[in-house]
Amino acid sequence: MIIFCYDGILNSFRRGIDLIMSVIAICCSKGGVGKTFTTLSLAVEFAFLSDKKKRILIIDSDPSRNATIAIVKNLASIKYTLLDVFKDKNFDIKKAIYEGTAEFPSVSVLASHEQLTEIESLLSQRKNQETILKRAIGSLNYDVILIDTPPNNGILTQNALAACDAFLVPVDHDRNAIDGFFSAVNSVEDLCQEGSIDKKPVCLGAVFTKVEENTAITKLMDKTADKEMHGHVVPVRIPKSIHTREAVFYATTIQFQRSHPVCKAYNKLTTYIIKKLNMKGF
Ligand SMILES: Nc1ncnc2c1ncn2[C@@H]1O[C@H](COP(=O)(O)OP(=O)(O)OP(=O)(O)O)[C@@H](O)[C@H]1O
Numbered sequence: 310m311i312i313f314c315y316d317g318i319l320n321s322f323r324r325g326i327d328l329i330m331s332v333i334a335i336c337c338s339k340g341g342v343g344k345t346f347t348t349l350s351l352a353v354e355f356a357f358l359s360d361k362k363k364r365i366l367i368i369d370s371d372p373s374r375n376a377t378i379a380i381v382k383n384l385a386s387i388k389y390t391l392l393d394v395f396k397d398k399n400f401d402i403k404k405a406i407y408e409g410t411a412e413f414p415s416v417s418v419l420a421s422h423e424q425l426t427e428i429e430s431l432l433s434q435r436k437n438q439e440t441i442l443k444r445a446i447g448s449l450n451y452d453v454i455l456i457d458t459p460p461n462n463g464i465l466t467q468n469a470l471a472a473c474d475a476f477l478v479p480v481d482h483d484r485n486a487i488d489g490f491f492s493a494v495n496s497v498e499d500l501c502q503e504g505s506i507d508k509k510p511v512c513l514g515a516v517f518t519k520v521e522e523n524t525a526i527t528k529l530m531d532k533t534a535d536k537e538m539h540g541h542v543v544p545v546r547i548p549k550s551i552h553t554r555e556a557v558f559y560a561t562t563i564q565f566q567r568s569h570p571v572c573k574a575y576n577k578l579t580t581y582i583i584k585k586l587n588m589k590g591f
């Protein structure tokens with residue numbers, strides 16, 4: 310039954326499309342599933358796979374600012390942020406973009422702001438509030454834009470979904486994954502019905518993070534996912550690793566350890582996305 314409602318979007322999981330500038334939203338209303346780590350890892354992998362020739366931008370739309378903190382070490386240098394983009398329709402979005410450090414070569418970030426938590430009340434009088442980001446990024450010139458989102462389906466996530474060409478849903482490898490995935494798909498469907506999205510984004514699927522292989526519960530979850538997620542699980546899974554937690558703690562990535570299983574998994578995931586979206590030049 311559920312599959313019929315989502316058919317339009319989910320069919321895009323199976324087909325590839327040609328894109329020039331690719332905007333990919335990383336979203337899941339569940340907290341702590343690895344959205345930010347996935348966003349940072351994909352950014353570094355896109356840069357790596359293009360020999361640092363492609364221009365990569367992360368838009369940090371989460372008020373907790375974790376992606377911003379990872380990329381801009383000196384937070385005092387941040388003058389303008391995504392908050393300015395939302396508040397002032399004439400604001401020059403380029404002013405809120407900051408270059409990455411050595412760990413993030415050819416990766417820039419559109420900085421987030423803690424006060425984005427109040428965005429719903431700030432925008433209450435604005436028309437077309439779901440498409441502010443989409444209109445604002447029209448003037449940008451990047452090869453890949455990755456949007457990190459907060460753990461809810463509020464206006465910031467809606468803006469990310471309305472602005473993207475494709476969306477990826479990181480989920481823990483447990484039962485909550487099913488809810489988390491379909492909640493994102495449902496949000497896209499709602500935006501389409503409201504007219505905020507004219508072209509449905511490609512659903513890249515659910516990617517399992519923090520997977521502990523060879524346990525009974527993992528095998529059970531795999532069976533459940535096969536049955537209930539209708540084949541919309543990405544065929545690359547991110548293993549659980551203490552090194553990932555350390556990387557998050559030190560606000561960095563794991564990408565410099567090329568042979569690390571987590572790094573290898575993100576490399577494969579990036580290759581999978583490149584193929585799925587027919588992205589050129591990688
Ligand atoms: N592959 C992994 N192995 C082990 N721990 C991981 C892995 N990926 C992420 N984590 C841990 O999960 C925590 C949450 O990761 P992350 O901040 O990327 O999630 P999130 O979905 O962005 O969270 P939020 O919803 O709060 O924004 C991190 O602190 C990190 O320690």
Ligand SMILES: [Mg+2]
Pocket residue numbers: 344345346371375457458
């Ligand atoms: Mg996050």
